[in-house]
Amino acid sequence: MAQVEVRQEPETDVVSVALEVSESAKLALWDRLPHHAEHFCDVSLRSTDGQVFKAHRLVLSMASDPLFAMLSGSFAEGQQSEVPFESSGEALSAFLQFLYKGTFSVKKAVLPELLRLVHQWEVQPLQSALNELLVKHMTPELCSLLIVDCEVLLVDQLDEMLESYVLENFGACVKTEQFGSWPLHRMIGLLRSDDLVAEHEEEVLAAVMHWHRSGPGRDDATAALLQMVRFALLSASALQSLGSREGLTGLPGVVMSRLAAAALKVHQGLPQGDRWERPDTHDEASFMKFVKLRNSYPYWWADFGCSLRGGLVIAERSGADAEGELEPWAVHIHDQALYIIDGREPCCVLQAGRVRTCWHH
Template sequence: MAVYHILRRLVSAWAASRQSAADKVEVSVSVEKDDGGQREDEFTEIFGPGDKHERAFYRRLNEQREAGHFCDVAVVVEGRNFPAHRCVLAAQSDYFLGLFNQAFKEGQQKEVKVREISADAMEQVLTFLYTGSCSVNVWTAVEVLQAADMLLLADLKQRMVDYLANLLDLAKKLSPDSVLFMYRLGQKYNSDKLELAARDKIMTEFFVFAMTEDFLDMTKDELATFLTDNKRVIGGKKVTAESREELVFQSVLRWVQADSSREQHIKELMFNVRFPLMQASYVIDVVMKEPLIRAACPEFIDEAMEYQITEEGKRGDLQTSRTRPVLTVSDSVICALKQDGSRAHLACFVMKHNRWYELQTLCLQGGESVTCATTFGSGPALSLMVGTSSGRVYDVQVTQLVELSTRLPGNVACDKLVSVNGSKNVYALCSERNPSTGSIVSRMFSLSVEHSIDTASCEELPGLPFPLIQYEAVVQQQKIWVLGESADPGQAYKTLQCFDVSSSTWSDSVVPLTFLPKTPHVACLPIPASKSALCFPYKKSMLRFCERVAKWAEVRHFGLPSPSDTVDDYHIMLQQFGWHLLRKRPVNGQCPYLWQSMLRPGQDWHYKPSLPWDGCTIFFGTSQ
């Protein structure tokens, strides 16, 4: 025991003399104590200073490699000898581990020849194995990637993939020809990240790429992959729906005409061209005069003309995947929904195209009624989500004839759906009536949609602290604001409640808006580019609420198109710094759609193309 006490004093003195946290030594004792102390025959593990020790170890090894000291093998590549240590190579590469195994003759040799990689790449590989880093540019990175794949160096391979994928995100760094090479490289080495990065680059600059020689060198399957990818816009922001399809048509035709043996694929490829969205004059003057189209796929011409000139086409009754515009989450879109019995008709107005597009008709189930809808992004594509009184939620991809549905838990009615910028989820505000008491219970769900599966995953969140009967829900920044009528019959005014998406919590305080009576229904709108302001069109005025000071104020007189109009005559929306009005009751069989810039109050209202129906149940748009 005397020896033990001496050792304890030595350890205590050593611990007190430590000068730096970087040089600390950890003591780990894992055996049982005898009489409250450590036995003389016990072992204590002494740990070095972590990364510092490792860096010093590899730095000294690399110095020995560069000087040729203690090296027991030479890797020969393209006639160049690279001295190295077997233990270092075998510890990090399964390729070298197998090569140095005694079962191979190379296991006893002083030189090992490696083929199919370059000497420059091998130099960078060894530098990485000994130091953890290497120096590359675009093309040496490709060589190092090939070497890392062959030598079974997963970490180095991933670093090269990340480097090349990040380069693709930087505009003007790579030519269109190089991007196709990167796309094929990602496929060759099973790198989804590199393949998708190159694919996105080609898709967004497709018409520039289509003029290169590499475009003509594409295989049929490669071209078909790009044409069928409806989740990504082909072209650029300035490409209209009509010109996009015309350019796609010209690109496919150019590829087919480059080799007569490709004519057998023209129908398969042209199937992905949206001929109905072209200008009728272009279909007549160009498409109909192309011999290859007339011979291989005349039905596409017939479909385009029928959609353009017949009454059924104008109403949107002719629906195929080729009548849908290509839209992304960045496109500003106004949407309308009309319920007619057990059917719900969908349409969207694309601002940059200045036209309405008819979407598919939903077939509702079991007496459902549509209660709410929102736009959201599932990846780059724009989708719509529609909620019903039975708690069923329909997900509609705009660019495809795809419809998914899921039912929310419990016996709930889906009251409001909202999407938040930067979030992949859609939030559903629901109500459920207690069968025994008749009281209303508020519930809230977060829906996450993946179009590779049939339903949306659902997570329940805290419901409204104070249940509401009739309300509006809008998004401002990362907050969901809910304005509505209290379920408490003794409360004769509306309240404003706030949900913070980042923390998934409701605010403790509720803002009473005593100036707003329970009825009539009042819309709540977010003010674009404002961090904490909402507005309420009420009667003929525009009221504004600021979260920072928790007060409201009448901003100005709200000038409607006609002096006799009130806000109750219109569906109202604020988007793209403009007021959007859709008349609830038809005029001459149509619902006028008007727009006015909110930056220039008092100016004339501008008439947009009218909604193709004689009524609208829900009017909504993309989030700000």
């Protein structure tokens, strides 16, 4: 309902009428716009794939100051009946849907492009809606696309959300097609984090090598990333194989060999078996300088690093047949359990339970 106030100026024939429309009436008027969107159109928007969308200069100009400046006549586009947009038809269609209806539907793969379009024209309500949508429907593929395509557009809230998502889903994100194009600073920030979740540190090293092979001229960058890998958390067998790795030359090869050799000394300086006593020359604080666990690794032990989780290592015979400590001749891993072949006669094979160690968080 409208409220009308009539007021007559004293000693004149002038009558002032003030008309105040209720909020519901204002909204109802705007709600009629989508039903008449194709009427009285005075501008067309052309996408990069040739699709043309009719629109109203007034509606577009109300969306943001940059759009108003472009369409008000200050630029050449303000004089043209058809304005080119550097966006696909899908992104431009979703953009217009939101401006006219307040809602939009679009494929997930188009969201990075739509985010760029919204950022370019500073349509704040749509940018807020997109951020909420991305948080709700994030996937490894979408996250990887945003990191590559929208790196300079990410606001603090969205940027923090992407980093948190990658840290929790590192294994899935590094398998995406776009991973090889992630920027160096993003890689360094992720790899140095204690919150990175991985099965073991071998997975982290494999991701660095994959990134190294994904583009030319990355020797210096790869050398920097290798400093973020916690080599002491790798198994001794992995470290030994790195010393003879072929194909990684130049500075990365030198850095990897040096870091692997230093980490191997950490393993060799600790006893194996179930007696996990600290070396006399190290207290726990100095030890953790060499073996700094990520939060997702509950344990570390000499020789196996963080490659297995939980349990108990059998290192002595028990019960009536106990004959002192084992003399391990070989150790094998199967289904996250250890199988120890005793070197004494008569030879026997003992199955270890899940691995346990005293070095933990």
